[in-house]
Structure formats: structure tokens, C-alpha cells
Amino acid sequence: MAFTVELEEWVGSVWHRFITRRASPDFPEARVELLERQRALALLFRATGGASGMSVEAASERDLLLRRSLLQQVAGTCKSVPLAWRDDNSLRLPASLAVFPDATLNQDLYRWLALLAAEAGPMRHWGRDNQRWTCHLLQRYPAMAPRYRRLVDAHLALRPDPATLGPGEAALERALCQALREPGSVEQFPRSERAAWPLPLWLYPPQQLGSPQAADLDDESEETLATRPGEQKSGRKRATRVDENRRDGGFLVVRLENLFSWTEHVDLDRWSDDSDDPDASKVADDLDELTLSRQRVRKGGGLKLHLDLPPADVDDIPLGEGIKLPEWDYRRQCLQPGFVNLQMLLPRDDEARPLPPRLHAPAQRLRRQFEHLRNDRQWLRQQPQGSELDLPAWLDFHVERQHGQCAERGLFLEQRHTQRDLACLLLADLSMSTDAHLNDQHRVIDVVRDSLLLFGETLAVLGDDFALYGFSSLRRQQVRMQQLKSFTQRYDDHTRGRIQGLKPGYYTRMGAAIRQASELLKGRKRRRKLLLLLTDGKPNDLDLYEGRYGVEDTRQAVLEARRLGLTPFCITIDQKAGDYLPYMFGANGYTLIHQPEQLPLRLVQLYRQLTQP
Numbered sequence: 001m002a003f004t005v006e007l008e009e010w011v012g013s014v015w016h017r018f019i020t021r022r023a024s025p026d027f028p029e030a031r032v033e034l035l036e037r038q039r040a041l042a043l044l045f046r047a048t049g050g051a052s053g054m055s056v057e058a059a060s061e062r063d064l065l066l067r068r069s070l071l072q073q074v075a076g077t078c079k080s081v082p083l084a085w086r087d088d089n090s091l092r093l094p095a096s097l098a099v100f101p102d103a104t105l106n107q108d109l110y111r112w113l114a115l116l117a118a119e120a121g122p123m124r125h126w127g128r129d130n131q132r133w134t135c136h137l138l139q140r141y142p143a144m145a146p147r148y149r150r151l152v153d154a155h156l157a158l159r160p161d162p163a164t165l166g167p168g169e170a171a172l173e174r175a176l177c178q179a180l181r182e183p184g185s186v187e188q189f190p191r192s193e194r195a196a197w198p199l200p201l202w203l204y205p206p207q208q209l210g211s212p213q214a215a216d217l218d219d220e221s222e223e224t225l226a227t228r229p230g231e232q233k234s235g236r237k238r239a240t241r242v243d244e245n246r247r248d249g250g251f252l253v254v255r256l257e258n259l260f261s262w263t264e265h266v267d268l269d270r271w272s273d274d275s276d277d278p279d280a281s282k283v284a285d286d287l288d289e290l291t292l293s294r295q296r297v298r299k300g301g302g303l304k305l306h307l308d309l310p311p312a313d314v315d316d317i318p319l320g321e322g323i324k325l326p327e328w329d330y331r332r333q334c335l336q337p338g339f340v341n342l343q344m345l346l347p348r349d350d351e352a353r354p355l356p357p358r359l360h361a362p363a364q365r366l367r368r369q370f371e372h373l374r375n376d377r378q379w380l381r382q383q384p385q386g387s388e389l390d391l392p393a394w395l396d397f398h399v400e401r402q403h404g405q406c407a408e409r410g411l412f413l414e415q416r417h418t419q420r421d422l423a424c425l426l427l428a429d430l431s432m433s434t435d436a437h438l439n440d441q442h443r444v445i446d447v448v449r450d451s452l453l454l455f456g457e458t459l460a461v462l463g464d465d466f467a468l469y470g471f472s473s474l475r476r477q478q479v480r481m482q483q484l485k486s487f488t489q490r491y492d493d494h495t496r497g498r499i500q501g502l503k504p505g506y507y508t509r510m511g512a513a514i515r516q517a518s519e520l521l522k523g524r525k526r527r528r529k530l531l532l533l534l535t536d537g538k539p540n541d542l543d544l545y546e547g548r549y550g551v552e553d554t555r556q557a558v559l560e561a562r563r564l565g566l567t568p569f570c571i572t573i574d575q576k577a578g579d580y581l582p583y584m585f586g587a588n589g590y591t592l593i594h595q596p597e598q599l600p601l602r603l604v605q606l607y608r609q610l611t612q613p
Helices: 002-023 038-047 070-075 103-119 126-140 142-156 167-181 280-286 357-374 391-402 444-462 493-500 510-522 548-563 581-585 596-610
Strands: 055-059 061-063 080-082 090-094 238-241 289-292 323-329 334-346 377-383 412-417 422-429 465-473 479-485 528-535 567-572 590-592
Touching: 038 055, 038 103, 090 103, 103 126, 103 142, 126 142, 126 167, 142 167, 323 510, 323 548, 334 510, 357 444, 357 596, 377 391, 422 444, 422 510, 444 465, 444 493, 444 596, 465 510, 479 493, 479 510, 510 528, 510 548, 528 596, 548 567, 548 581, 567 581, 567 596, 581 590
Parallel strands: 055 090, 238 289, 334 479, 422 465, 422 528, 528 567, 567 590
Antiparallel strands: 061 080, 323 334, 377 412, 465 479
């Protein structure tokens, strides 16, 4: 019996591999991976006019209502296909390309899509926009015409024969082939109930706008591309309209086990909320008949509560009124004055605590390493008197005297104490992502606390002017900046208690925190001013601050800090920081700690490197 089961499984796996391979339209032997060319494509995209803040990432597969062959239906393939698309935040390319039998053509297709994305703008009509972008690209780079022609010829040889399609699908196929051969020559696209076979040389609408099906090329409404998130246009449905039953609530009048199908309708009022069901489109595809009613409920009419903020009696203590700060809108290329409200807070857990015993040994070791910097003595050259002869100055004097030039200068070296003339503000990210575990014993917030404690212990011995702050945010109305130690406060057990009482929460509106830290730091009368940012991820918040918007605002805040004469530097433990931090802080404005457990010691060593004369 067991042998029979194993034989059935083996035969099934062999059949699955065979039928899948025969039904697949790809050429696996010529497959090209995006991961191997991601950096080169990102460089090409930005060098040809693409936005610097956009990343190049892999696109997930997307459903299209295609006409599949019998073999593809049996194998269950070609339901979803990877398509290239872009939005304001990223360029999404297929994770791999095997659409051509030649690997060189697949590589050229990646390059073509990167160039086309750099030329593209907002998409209003899938067919006409791609033609227009292609024309502009070929006019801008005439040398691309032969390569584009090779891609088109190779792709047209693989497209379905219009003679094997229905009248509507055949007319659409001919129009798309004409648009590929002669971009800009097709203005009107025929209607069809099914989507055309994918065009790998064109960009598709963003993922949140759905996929361009055949009906989307109809000129009756160019806004048909803008479907709701998750929706896919499908075939026609039978529909019946029923009168709405307005009742005060509703009760289930039948037992659930008596419902034999989705199409069975119970005429009662069902309560609903304001949120859209992400699975609504999938449910609609499963229905043979749609039952519609007009429900007279005003959108957004319900009462919504947000319980993220704690009550005032347990929340941190506000220091004065909120501070209105600007925020950069990259879409308008301007600062929005007074757009963000930042609230300075004093941690309510202000109980004095000593340094934890586990940190005594590393703190003592760091104190010994940094004590000599406080008492550092430097040799001053060309002094009128001193303990040793300045040989380079004496040689210069001797040569000048031989040539008749005798400038007065000191000829001695003198050793004197030097004073460190710098100020540093350390800004720590306290968002809820720091609640993640690094291992079985430590979370990110634990490492951040230890880093702040050792940093404070070291700088207190060194005698440098420093301040410690933490930040988080909950939309633009509530950017929270916790004062752990200001420039005028002593580093003592009260400061240690505030640091040990830190708790993660909320989000990371980085730009506002950097702007306020810059205001605090620029007032210090020091020759050098260092702004350190300690974080574990990208800037983000619940509103528009997610994605490119937050990256661009943070970059603008860093540029503003540099114009004030500050030196901003970011220290991160995010292993993907190389994708966005070089754009925000510059190639030499950040460092990545690959082993987060070493952050407490590495932070102090980085400070020493950054402040060396």
C-alpha cells in the first residue's frame, strides 16, 4: 500500500513537471535574474533622468484575464505574470526574465525597461502613454533604435496569431502589434472582453491601480485603469437589483448550514463598516450572479477612535507648547511651513538609577581609553620658546637666510594641553520597530539603551558638550521628542534612569526630528557640531510619510543641517540601509553595524573617529 502511494506521488510529480514545462511560454535556459543586475539598472535609471529617491525592486506577479491554451489550462499556468511598473516610490521589474530564447535579448529588455521608466510620467492611458514614452526615448537616444527593433521583432514572433483569436481579440492584437512596430501610430484601441497577451516592452499601471485588461483601452473613459486596490476586471455577470431593507440592525433568520451556495440571497439589512474588503473582488469572481442594493449610509459617518496615544496622566510630561516645523513635499518641490507639530517631552519615569552592573566593566574600559583624550597634549610648531628645537622651521629659516630673506619665526616646539571645542547631539530612534528581537535575549531597544548609557558615560569623562534625545511620531500632528539630557544638564543618575525607562512605540518621522535637533545644536558656541542619528530602519509614518515622501523629506532635513554648519551622521543596524541611506546622508554620511549586539561599543569608537582633529 505504501509503495502504491509513493508510486502515485512520483508519477504525479513527473507529470506536473512535464505538463508545466510544456505549457510554459518562457525559455528557462536563457533566464536572466534581476538580482545580478539590480545595481547597474538603478544606476542606468538615475543617470538617464530617473528620480534619485526611487529604488529598483522586484515586482510580484499580477493576475490578467488572458485567453489560455488548453495545455495551459490543464497545467494551471499563465494565470499570473510578472509585469514592469513604476510609481512615485519605486521602479518594479520582473524578478527574472526568460521571455526570449536568447539571454542577451533578456538583458537588453531589462535595460530598455529602465530607460523607459526614466522617461515615463503619470499613466493616464496604458496604450497611448507607452507609445508616447517610446517615441520620446527613441528621439532622445537614436542609437537605441536598432536594439528596440530587435526586441520588437523577437517579441512579435512569439505573440499569438490573430487568426486563432476571436474578432474582438484579433482586432486588439493587430492594434498592439502596430503600436509596437510604429510607436505613436495607434490612437484608438478596439474593445475586447479579454486582456491582450502581456507586452514585456511596456510599463503597466502601478500595482495598486490593478492590471490593464482589454476593456481598459476603450476611449469611453480613460479613468478605467484606476480600479480600487486588489480589484481585477473580469467577465460579465448576471445582476439583479433588490430593494434595501432599512431596519435597525438585523438578525440571521436562517441557519448557516442551510446555505448551499454563494448565490443564495437573504433579504435582510447587513451591518457594514467604512473599510473596503480587500477580498471583495475575489468573492465577486466566484459569483455567477451579483445582487445589488442601494444602501443609504454616508461614507465615513461612523465614530472612529484611535487608542495609540496613552492618557495624559501616564504619558510623558510635555515641555511647553508644540513646535510648528516645516516639511518638504518633493512633488511640489517646496517646504510646507508649519506642517508638522513637534512636542518636546520629558520622560515620566524620571527615577534616579545607577548604571546597570552588566555595563560596569565596559564603561570602565571605555573611560580608561578616552581619559587620555581629555588630557591630550599636542606639539605646537614655530614657537618663540620651547623645550625642543623645531627642525623643519630651522631649515626653512636657514634656506631663506641664504637667499637674502630672513623672516622672523619661532624655532622651537612647545607641548601644551589642547581643549576639545565641539558639541554633539545624539538622536535615537525609539519607534515600535525597536521592539523587535535580535536574539533570544535582546531586543533592539535594549541595545539602544545600552548604547546611550555607554555613550553618556564616556563623554561625561571626556568633558565634551553633548545632549541625548529620543524621537518617535504618530502622523504629522504628534512628533514626539524625548529629552533625556539637554546641553545644560549634568549626566547623572537621573539621566541614567530616563534612558533605562525608554519604551518603544509609534513611528519614525525622521525629518522633523532632525530639524529640531539642528535647531538645538546650532545654538551651541562650538567650532565643530556633530549630529548623530541612531536608527534601525527607513523613515515612515501612518500618513504620506511612507516611501519616497519620507526619504525625500529626511534628505532635505540633512541638507538643511549641513547648511547650518552641522555634521549629520547616521548609524544604523538595518541591513538594507545601502538602498536608501547613501541618498539621504551621502556615501560618507552613514555607517552600517552588521552585528547589532556590538552597537554599544561601536558607537563610542565611531564618535572617536568622527571627532579626531
